Amino acid sequence: MEQRPIVASRQQPVRAGRRQAVIEARKVAVLGAAGGIGQPLSLLLKMNRMVTELALYDIANVAGVAADLSHCNTNTKVTGYTGAEELAGALKGAELVVIPAGVPRKPGMTRDDLFNINAGIVKTLCEGVAASCPDAIIAIISNPVNSTVPICAEVLKKAGVYNPRKVMGVTTLDVVRANTFVAEAKGLDTKDVDVPVIGGHAGETILPLLSQATPRVQFSPEEAAKMTERIQNAGTEVVEAKAGAGSATLSMAYAAARFAESVLLGLSGEQDIIECTYVESEVVPGFQYFASKVRLGPDGVEEFLPLGPLTAFEQEGLEKMKGLLSKNIEAGIAFANK
Ligand SMILES: NC(=O)C1=CN([C@@H]2O[C@H](COP(=O)(O)OP(=O)(O)OC[C@H]3O[C@@H](n4cnc5c(N)ncnc54)[C@H](O)[C@@H]3O)[C@@H](O)[C@H]2O)C=CC1
Numbered sequence: 226m227e228q229r230p231i232v233a234s235r236q237q238p239v240r241a242g243r244r245q246a247v248i249e250a251r252k253v254a255v256l257g258a259a260g261g262i263g264q265p266l267s268l269l270l271k272m273n274r275m276v277t278e279l280a281l282y283d284i285a286n287v288a289g290v291a292a293d294l295s296h297c298n299t300n301t302k303v304t305g306y307t308g309a310e311e312l313a314g315a316l317k318g319a320e321l322v323v324i325p326a327g328v329p330r331k332p333g334m335t336r337d338d339l340f341n342i343n344a345g346i347v348k349t350l351c352e353g354v355a356a357s358c359p360d361a362i363i364a365i366i367s368n369p370v371n372s373t374v375p376i377c378a379e380v381l382k383k384a385g386v387y388n389p390r391k392v393m394g395v396t397t398l399d400v401v402r403a404n405t406f407v408a409e410a411k412g413l414d415t416k417d418v419d420v421p422v423i424g425g426h427a428g429e430t431i432l433p434l435l436s437q438a439t440p441r442v443q444f445s446p447e448e449a450a451k452m453t454e455r456i457q458n459a460g461t462e463v464v465e466a467k468a469g470a471g472s473a474t475l476s477m478a479y480a481a482a483r484f485a486e487s488v489l490l491g492l493s494g495e496q497d498i499i500e501c502t503y504v505e506s507e508v509v510p511g512f513q514y515f516a517s518k519v520r521l522g523p524d525g526v527e528e529f530l531p532l533g534p535l536t537a538f539e540q541e542g543l544e545k546m547k548g549l550l551s552k553n554i555e556a557g558i559a560f561a562n563k
């Protein structure tokens with residue numbers, strides 16, 4: 226692989242051992258930047274030297290976050306934008322728009338219970354993207370991701386600017402969790418572990434492919450079932466531990482910063498940037514949107530990687546999620562078009 230010069234900087238990539246591409250001027254916008262995810266994510270992006278301009282948008286409390294972050298002595302320029310009338314300013318010129326805007330779960334809720342509030346928030350924000358930076362890559366964190374990604378796609382279609390390669394649901398936290406839990410269970414160094422997680426981002430639609438973990442690890446059928454369930458319920462584990470104070474924020478910020486870094490590396494022409502992400506897909510017939518491994522490049526999703534061989538347990542998991550995922554997708558499409 227061609228070696229690119231690395232400019233000396235204190236700003237570090239999130240992924241250990243990762244090179245960063247030559248600096249080009251790149252604006253990243255975070256919508257929902259004053260929230261539990263938005264704030265630490267913005268800090269991590271401020272520490273990424275590929276981000277030359279960081280636009281922070283929220284409906285409230287964002288001016289202080291922007292002022293605070295702007296004092297960190299990294300070269301990223303930080304600006305704050307408050308309220309609908311400033312959305313266009315936040316988005317103008319952005320090449321990557323990350324959306325963690327919306328309400329989080331409380332104990333006893335499913336991600337679907339967030340649909341009524343978050344669907345409208347994502348729709349409005351994506352209308353803003355269509356108007357102000359239609360070529361940007363959009364990374365959607367707001368739940369339920371299984372539905373908010375189709376909502377975003379429909380909004381962009383209506384505006385005549387939809388590029389399926391550029392609308393991505395962030396499922397990186399599922400991969401981060403799977404890597405952590407598998408490394409713990411097998412006594413491995415987490416930085417060496419990579420577990421693909423496919424499907425969607427809710428309950429049974431989250432399907433870790435433990436049989437394809439790197440390095441190869443052996444699980445008995447009972448262990449595989451237990452590990453799969455832990456990964457599927459990890460979001461709920463955090464919601465319950467936070468006991469009403471929200472859902473995962475710090476691990477989500479970490480995961481989104483990794484995903485954003487991969488997108489930016491792809492935009493910069495770096496080779497072999499692979500991530501799992503939830504996108505419009507033809508990888509598995511019958512699933513219009515699906516999370517699986519893709520290769521990222523200058524135009525977003527460059528290539529869909531094949532799913533690879535599944536165990537009987539994983540194949541069963543794929544069958545099981547079909548009904549729920551289709552329902553989530555249809556709900557998103559119907560909402561955007563009503
Ligand atoms: N994809 C994933 O893996 C994960 C997704 N999430 C989801 O991320 C979302 C955000 O979670 P938190 O940051 O913990 O919530 P939070 O409530 O702490 O922050 C949300 C932020 O969005 C802002 N906001 C609300 N309406 C807005 C609008 N119309 N425009 C711009 N900003 C708006 C709020 O003012 C707030 O600052 C939730 O929907 C949550 O379920 C959370 C963890 C993991």
Ligand SMILES: O=C([O-])CC(=O)C(=O)O
Binds near residue numbers: 330460472473
């Ligand atoms: O569980 C939630 O509500 C937040 C989320 O998506 C996650 O942590 O995976």
